[in-house]
Amino acid sequence: xxxxxxxxxxxxxxxxxxxxxxxxxxxxxxxxxxxxxxxxxxxxxxxxxxxxxxxxxxxxxxxxxxxxxxxxxxxxxxxxxxxxxxxxxxxxxxxxxxxxxxxxxxxxxxxxxxxxxxxxxxxxxxxxxxxxxxxxxxxxxxxxxxxxxxxxxxxxxxxxxxxxxxxxxxxxxxxxxxxxxxxxxxxxxxxxxxxxxxxxxxxxxxxxxxxxxxxxxxxxxxxxxxxxxxxxxxxxxxxxxxxxxxxxxxxxxxxxxxxxxxxxxxxxxxxxxxxxxxxxxx
DNA sequence: CGCCAGGTTGTCG
DNA sequence: CGACAACATGGC
Numbered sequence: 096x097x098x099x100x101x102x103x104x105x106x107x108x109x110x111x112x113x114x115x116x117x118x119x120x121x122x123x124x125x126x127x128x129x130x131x132x133x134x135x136x137x138x139x140x141x142x143x144x145x146x147x148x149x150x151x152x153x154x155x156x157x158x159x160x161x162x163x164x165x166x167x168x169x170x171x172x173x174x175x176x177x178x179x180x181x182x183x184x185x186x187x188x189x190x191x192x193x194x195x196x197x198x199x200x201x202x203x204x205x206x207x208x209x210x211x212x213x214x215x216x217x218x219x220x221x222x223x224x225x226x227x228x229x230x231x232x233x234x235x236x237x238x239x240x241x242x243x244x245x246x247x248x249x250x251x252x253x254x255x256x257x258x259x260x261x262x263x264x265x266x267x268x269x270x271x272x273x274x275x276x277x278x279x280x281x282x283x284x285x286x287x288x289x290x291x292x293x294x295x296x297x298x299x300x301x302x303x304x305x306x307x308x309x310x311x312x313x314x315x316x317x318x319x320x321x322x323x324x325x326x327x328x329x330x331x332x333x334x335x336x337x338x339x340x341x342x343x344x345x346x347x348x349x350x351x352x353x354x355x356x357x358x359x360x361x362x363x364x365x366x367x368x369x370x371x372x373x374x375x376x377x
Numbered sequence: 378c379g380c381c382a383g384g385t386t387g388t389c390g
Numbered sequence: 391c392g393a394c395a396a397c398a399t400g401g402c
Contacts, residue, residue, distance in 0.1 A: 268398025331383035
């Protein structure tokens with residue numbers, strides 16, 4: 096991976112494809128949006144990021160080299176060769192190969208663990224549009240503004256001081272008490288997310304599921320998107336349908352160390368092809 | 378209006 | 391263990 100420092104910011108020279116639209120809109124994160132002229136903007140790690148792609152270059156606007164190295168290089172998983180991963184996955188199964196081919200520019204973002212935990216608690220039995228709205232309101236209400244209409248994600252410590260009435264403004268329904276339980280367990284260090292990130296994955300799952308509202312699927316999303324554990328394999332309604340109807344002869348253990356990336360390609364492919372499932376049950 | 382949404386919990390057999 | 395209703399809210 097090569098990059099240049101310019102007066103605009105950091106320019107990442109791509110030797111393979113990265114699609115910002117698919118990466119930000121494939122259901123793994125909820126805080127980036129595209130404004131007019133092809134520029135995406137959002138917040139991660141309490142920092143506003145604005146970026147766009149032009150030809151084989153991604154421009155991170157107004158980003159210094161130190162900030163790029165410390166945050167964004169890992170955030171976009173730039174040290175992993177996704178082309179190699181896709182070749183490996185494509186050899187497993189023809190449908191998986193097709194899913195890789197369909198959206199090869201998706202990357203698994205390495206998000207903040209607490210933000211991922213909170214976000215995927217909110218995601219349960221919910222739709223992506225509304226998830227984004229609830230998270231936006233959460234940040235507007237309890238984070239602080241760092242640039243025009245851009246807010247930090249409120250810390251666990253901050254949310255742990257609130258009660259369910261305080262959260263009613265979010266209209267997040269029954270998930271309010273789950274958010275508070277997560278905030279309390281994390282801020283008190285009863286659940287140490289930095290430690291969980293380093294644990295053997297079976298133990299990490301058990302630790303995360305001590306939080307109310309965190310079951311197998313949410314735990315898996317936290318591991319994959321918030322702790323960059325690429326072997327994690329979240330199974331939601333779309334993945335259930337896909338595994339049953341598109342990949343009946345494949346077992347989850349066949350996907351290997353990059354199962355989470357495989358999952359993302361399959362999830363996105365399925366969501367973009369709902370017609371594949373119209374005539375089936377579940 | 379009714380079904381569904383990147384599920385989890387509690388309960389019942 | 392497995393099945394299944396209930397859960398808040400709003401997108402479509």
